[in-house]
Amino acid sequence: MQSIIVLVLVYFLTGAVSGNGRRRKELPISDVIPAEQDGKPKASECRFGGESYELEQTWHPDLGPPFGVMYCVHCECVPIHKKRRIVGRVRCKNIKTECPKPTCSDPVLLPGRCCKVCPGQDDNPDLTITVDLEREEQEKNGRHYAAVLTGPGVPRAATGRFYFRKKTLQYSFLFGEELGWPTGLTFLDNTNNILEEFALSKTALQNRTEKLCGAWARLPRRYRRTLRSEDMAVSLTTKLGTISGKVLKYYGLNSELFSGLLEGYSGAGTAIGSVSPGTGSIHANILFKGIVKEGEKNIPFIIKFQMSHGGETRSVEEAVVLESVGPDLNSIEIRTVFDNPELEALGQGELTLSLAPTLNPSRELSAKLVPRLSCDIFDCILQPVETPSGDANGIAFLTLHAQAGCSTTLRLRAQTKLWI
Numbered sequence: 001m002q003s004i005i006v007l008v009l010v011y012f013l014t015g016a017v018s019g020n021g022r023r024r025k026e027l028p029i030s031d032v033i034p035a036e037q038d039g040k041p042k043a044s045e046c047r048f049g050g051e052s053y054e055l056e057q058t059w060h061p062d063l064g065p066p067f068g069v070m071y072c073v074h075c076e077c078v079p080i081h082k083k084r085r086i087v088g089r090v091r092c093k094n095i096k097t098e099c100p101k102p103t104c105s106d107p108v109l110l111p112g113r114c115c116k117v118c119p120g121q122d123d124n125p126d127l128t129i130t131v132d133l134e135r136e137e138q139e140k141n142g143r144h145y146a147a148v149l150t151g152p153g154v155p156r157a158a159t160g161r162f163y164f165r166k167k168t169l170q171y172s173f174l175f176g177e178e179l180g181w182p183t184g185l186t187f188l189d190n191t192n193n194i195l196e197e198f199a200l201s202k203t204a205l206q207n208r209t210e211k212l213c214g215a216w217a218r219l220p221r222r223y224r225r226t227l228r229s230e231d232m233a234v235s236l237t238t239k240l241g242t243i244s245g246k247v248l249k250y251y252g253l254n255s256e257l258f259s260g261l262l263e264g265y266s267g268a269g270t271a272i273g274s275v276s277p278g279t280g281s282i283h284a285n286i287l288f289k290g291i292v293k294e295g296e297k298n299i300p301f302i303i304k305f306q307m308s309h310g311g312e313t314r315s316v317e318e319a320v321v322l323e324s325v326g327p328d329l330n331s332i333e334i335r336t337v338f339d340n341p342e343l344e345a346l347g348q349g350e351l352t353l354s355l356a357p358t359l360n361p362s363r364e365l366s367a368k369l370v371p372r373l374s375c376d377i378f379d380c381i382l383q384p385v386e387t388p389s390g391d392a393n394g395i396a397f398l399t400l401h402a403q404a405g406c407s408t409t410l411r412l413r414a415q416t417k418l419w420i
Contacts, residue, residue: 046077046088053077055088058131072096072114074131081254098129144253145227147234148287148329149173150268151243157268158182158236159261161374162247164219164227172213172374173236174261182212184237187223188244195223195232205377208399208407213374246328252285258346260353260367267291269329269365271353275346280338286355287329291363296325300358303334307345307352314341319358371400382412 046053049062058076062069075092099115107116115125145162158175175182185198196216206212219227226232227247235244252272260271267290274283284303292299299322306315318334332355338346345351349370356364382394394412 043085043087044079046090048075048090053088053090055079055086061092069112071112071126076131093131095129095131100125100128144249144256145247146250146253146270146272146287147245147247148268148270148289149234149236149243149245150290151241154238154241154243155265156238156240156243157261157263158243159259159270160234160245160247161253161256161259161372164224167217167219167224169216169219169227170213171216171234172211174259174370175212175236175238176261176263178240179243180239182236182238185214186235186237187216188233188235189226190231190233192233195226205399211374248329250285250287250331251333252283256372258369259372260369262286262288262353262355262365262367264291264363264365266363267365269355269367271367271369273369275338275343280340280343281335282338283335284333284353286332286334286353288332288355288365289329291355291360291365292322292325292330292357294325294327298323299325301332302356302358302361303332304354305336305338305342305351306354307342307350309341309345309350316342374400376400382410 042052044055046055046057048059053059055077056079058074060069060071061073061075072095073092074095075090077088078091079086080089096114102116102118104118107118109116113124113126115129117123117125143164145164147160147162149158149160156176156179158173158179160171160173163170171185173182181202182200185200187195187197189195198214198216200212223232230246230248232247233244234247235242250272252274255274256272257275258271258273260273262269262271267288269286269288272285272287275281282305286303301320301322303318303320304315305317306313308314316336316338318336320332320334322330322332342351346369349368351369352366353369354364354366356362376399378398380396382396384392392413394410396411397409398406399409400406
């Protein structure tokens with residue numbers, strides 16, 4: 001029955017030819033409202049079946065008689081980043097396979113429902129199904145990746161961020177002073193075959209920022225497929241030994257503003273943080289391994305954000321439960337609200353994040369949250385407010401350091417003299 005429903009939906013959406021040889025009218029799916037209907041296109045809305053929908057609005061598609069509303073199909077107007085703009089895209093998903101199995105032998109399907117229920121059952125299992133199409137879109141088609149690098153016998157770790165665009169894979173790493181500056185970077189496939197190697201030495205920019213960044217240009221098509229299928233790994237050669245980790249997609253990387261390297265004697269991890277300055281709302285996706293055993297279930301954790309300033313210590317704690325421990329990086333997501341002191345500490349690199357199993361707090365991982373891992377350079381042209389009699393102009397560069405600081409370089413020219 002599920003296959004028939006999906007085929008019928010595809011049949012209508014693709015405008016299949018009807019039996020009398022005439023083409024059946026298509027359901028218009030568009031990301032832009034036609035100009036003649038609204039005066040000007042609105043890229044931030046979606047069109048489906050002649051109706052317009054706002055970003056993040058959800059609905060069940062109505063195919064009209066004889067099929068009616070498809071209650072097992074969940075559609076959403078998903079926001080997509082495209083060329084510095086946010087546009088709407090229609091994304092739909094069949095949720096029939098996520099229905100819980102009825103506990104009786106003769107379940108019934110009630111009108112307006114997707115999941116069958118037992119006779120006399122009051123609750124609606126449809127409401128228990130969570131669909132996050134924006135998240136699925138980001139995880140499937142996102143260009144951002146992350147890695148946590150560890151190694152046997154190496155007491156320290158590192159974390160990396162990767163961004164793929166136009167055949168180029170940009171990378172940046174965060175690591176502690178104890179690990180030392182790495183001497184080599186290697187990209188590998190899932191069978192540990194070497195794809196590419198880079199010798200590492202500090203540049204002038206890296207001396208100022210203490211950030212390890214670079215780019216792998218002209219990535220071969222085969223390796224691009226390896227990256228997208230999440231079969232790529234990366235390793236760093238350090239004075240303490242070699243550390244490595246898988247390059248994978250994770251939720252929150254597209255909007256990441258703050259990063260953290262979680263370290264402890266029994267594990268390692270990374271934090272992906274974003275913040276809404278207007279409300280003080282914080283979202284953090286914490287990835288970690290090593291502090292709990294694979295296969296354990298329903299493990300309680302305490303997550304703490306802490307700052308100290310002027311002799312005062314403030315903290316925000318959240319209790320969460322990890323349903324099960326997997327073989328790779330485990331993920332815990334939290335949302336909380338900061339007051340102004342915590343927000344200021346976050347912006348100044350003075351806020352720490354710690355994660356520990358409630359029943360075994362000694363296995364704690366902690367990190368200092370710093371601006372997102374990247375080696376972006378911000379620049380602007382300097383011109384006099386009032387035009388002087390002589391020629392004067394300049395340019396300013398701003399770079400962010402690994403520990404939340406920044407530096408500015410000015411190049412000024414006035415008449416025949418140059419100041420740097």
